[in-house]
Amino acid sequence: MTTAVCPGSFDPFTLGHHYVVERAAACFDEVVITVVVNPNKRGMFSVDERIELIRADCADLPNVRVDRWTGLLVDYMRNEDIHTMVKGLRSAVDFDYEVPMAQMNRELADVETIFLLTDPRFAHVSSSLVKEVAKLGGDVTPFLSANTHRHLAARIAGERSI
Secondary structure: OOEEEEEEOOOOOOHHHHHHHHHHHOOOOEEEEEEEEOOOOOOOOOHHHHHHHHHHHOOOOOOEEEEEEEOOHHHHHHHHOOOEEEEEEOOHHHHHHHHHHHHHHHHHHOOEEEEEEOOHHHOOOOHHHHHHHHHOOOOOHHHOOHHHHHHHHHHHHHHHOO
């Protein structure tokens, strides 16, 4: 069985993320979306909330599961005996950022990284930008599932009422 990890913080999981995961799911027997936890960062959504949102958004992909990890991702991959990572690329900027990490992961744990280009409709979309636009009242519905959009809108409304 071939398995690949798609790592990220996914705060929130966008349609660009879904596109990359869907493409990876067509190439591998199993894809593990791994929510990588940075204990020094506080996201808009808790890790548990992100996992539930991702599970809902990927319910249409039967060979995809969601997990979490704190620490070096290559340690997770060693523990799970997974040797392939899939990363989405939006532009050359992403490529320049990702290549040194891919090379380091290969050196540290013999992990091969496969890069998939995102759909051009999502080439400008990032979780950070989606949150910023949404907080300022912009329409981010083209970039999120209906479920994730509902949760994002509710979270922002709650933050504004504090």
